[in-house]
Amino acid sequence: MRYVDELRDPRLIRAVAAEIARLTNPDRHYRIMEVCGGHTHAIYRHGLVELLPPNLELVHGPGCPVCVLPMGRIDDGLALAEQPHVIFTAFGDMMRVPGRRGTPLEYRARGADIRMVYSPLDALKLAQTHPDKQVVFFAIGFETTAPSTALTLLKAKALGIRNFSVFCNHVLIVPAIRAILDSPDMRLDGFIGPGHVSTVIGCRPYLFVARDYGKPLVVSGFEPLDILQSILMILRQMAEGRAEVENQYSRVVPWNGNRAALAAMAEVFELRPYFEWRGLGFISQSALKISEAYADWDAERRFEIPGVRVTDPKAAQCGEVLKGVLKPPQCKLFGRECTPEHPIGALMVSNEGACAAYYHYVHRLTVAGRSE
Amino acid sequence: MCPTEVHPQLALYGSCTLDHDGCVTCGDLAIPVLVKEIQGNEALCEDRYGQQISVVLDFVDNVRPGDILLVHLGIALARIQGG
Numbered sequence: 001m002r003y004v005d006e007l008r009d010p011r012l013i014r015a016v017a018a019e020i021a022r023l024t025n026p027d028r029h030y031r032i033m034e035v036c037g038g039h040t041h042a043i044y045r046h047g048l049v050e051l052l053p054p055n056l057e058l059v060h061g062p063g064c065p066v067c068v069l070p071m072g073r074i075d076d077g078l079a080l081a082e083q084p085h086v087i088f089t090a091f092g093d094m095m096r097v098p099g100r101r102g103t104p105l106e107y108r109a110r111g112a113d114i115r116m117v118y119s120p121l122d123a124l125k126l127a128q129t130h131p132d133k134q135v136v137f138f139a140i141g142f143e144t145t146a147p148s149t150a151l152t153l154l155k156a157k158a159l160g161i162r163n164f165s166v167f168c169n170h171v172l173i174v175p176a177i178r179a180i181l182d183s184p185d186m187r188l189d190g191f192i193g194p195g196h197v198s199t200v201i202g203c204r205p206y207l208f209v210a211r212d213y214g215k216p217l218v219v220s221g222f223e224p225l226d227i228l229q230s231i232l233m234i235l236r237q238m239a240e241g242r243a244e245v246e247n248q249y250s251r252v253v254p255w256n257g258n259r260a261a262l263a264a265m266a267e268v269f270e271l272r273p274y275f276e277w278r279g280l281g282f283i284s285q286s287a288l289k290i291s292e293a294y295a296d297w298d299a300e301r302r303f304e305i306p307g308v309r310v311t312d313p314k315a316a317q318c319g320e321v322l323k324g325v326l327k328p329p330q331c332k333l334f335g336r337e338c339t340p341e342h343p344i345g346a347l348m349v350s351n352e353g354a355c356a357a358y359y360h361y362v363h364r365l366t367v368a369g370r371s372e
Numbered sequence: 373m374c375p376t377e378v379h380p381q382l383a384l385y386g387s388c389t390l391d392h393d394g395c396v397t398c399g400d401l402a403i404p405v406l407v408k409e410i411q412g413n414e415a416l417c418e419d420r421y422g423q424q425i426s427v428v429l430d431f432v433d434n435v436r437p438g439d440i441l442l443v444h445l446g447i448a449l450a451r452i453q454g455g
Contacts, residue, residue: 119445119446121446145444147449196402200449251453252442252452254450258449258450
């Protein structure tokens with residue numbers, strides 16, 4: 001295949017959809033989780049649910065780092081931003097994520113020196129040009145984003161830049177998958193594995209899903225045909241009584257991942273014994289902290305962190321949606337109190353959140369259709 | 373008016389472009405780019421619409437002009453196999 005048109009060819013898509021229908025048994029229900037928020041968006045954007053048999057349910061996973069970060073960690077970060085002589089840097093996506101006393105944008109309006117950066121390397125450059133300030137980078141993201149933080153720390157040490165530190169909130173996708181598999185209210189038949197996270201970690205870390213839990217996992221691309229083909233590969237495994245890790249996205253994802261990126265991560269990060277995930281609770285060894293060798297660049301050691309814990313609003317059912325127990329519109333607040341303009345739960349704040357995706361691609365169209 | 377696609381084949385490796393790079397914290401939406409020129413440890417690259425970016429090459433070896441890279445936060449994470 002040379003062009004994207006082939007991955008959106010209606011003829012091919014219909015053929016794969018027909019094969020999916022043929023392989024599903026009408027007498028049973030199928031639940032397949034797409035782990036990654038990017039897949040959730042692609043599924044809604046391309047209307048793929050409409051092509052699937054009604055007894056095949058796609059369950060949205062925890063694949064949005066903003067959504068799973070507890071509000072307390074945002075408050076901790078913003079407490080750093082309020083320190084004198086600190087320039088607090090974060091990705092644009094974080095700017096409207098609320099802590100208890102407002103978003104980073106609102107803190108900035110109140111006088112905190114908070115700056116948007118495209119990359120942690122930009123934050124490091126700020127530290128070089130502002131030697132009289134302490135520059136803190138709010139690091140967040142899965143294994144696709146962690147290598148850029150790792151590279152920045154390697155460069156900070158090599159260049160001896162001492163007025164730079166990282167407030168590390170990187171989380172790992174594999175322990176989250178394990179937590180979901182261990183959850184008693186979760187019954188899944190298979191997983192659509194994340195595409196680009198896997199360019200870094202490869203496919204091997206998922207082997208336990210097949211070996212220990214007997215579930216198929218297929219690493220998938222993001223085009224409509226990629227996702228449908230991955231679903232078909234999962235169904236084929238089930239039909240043949242197999243449970244394996246397969247790589248549908250082999251045109252991008254190497255089986256062993258990116259060794260140089262993994263080595264950089266191993267140098268600057270250590271596993272946290274446990275970390276709290278919004279909606280999933282505490283998961284052991286599910287997040288990264290700065291290693292001893294890079295302790296001088298660890299904002300949690302350089303500054304006093306309040307260690308705030310904030311419980312989510314009781315009415316918002318983010319946890320159930322994150323675990324795939326509820327669909328977004330089944331939450332009591334969805335589309336009424338909680339909208340992308342006025343988000344209450346984390347899944348509505350971030351564009352990649354399942355609720356925001358559902359709101360943009362399904363809810364608005366449904367409401368518009370009703371008012372016509 | 374829609375911008376003209378200069379390198380339509382890049383969309384095969386993800387729909388993101390430098391202007392529309394999804395949610396960077398998610399990062400599961402890296403940007404496919406075409407390498408135009410190597411400049412030391414960086415590569416001058418173009419996205420699907422010809423917009424240019426300088427990409428850090430610490431994590432991908434032996435990059436050459438014509439390669440397709442998957443980029444996140446200005447750092448190359450993968451070279452497309454056979455791209």
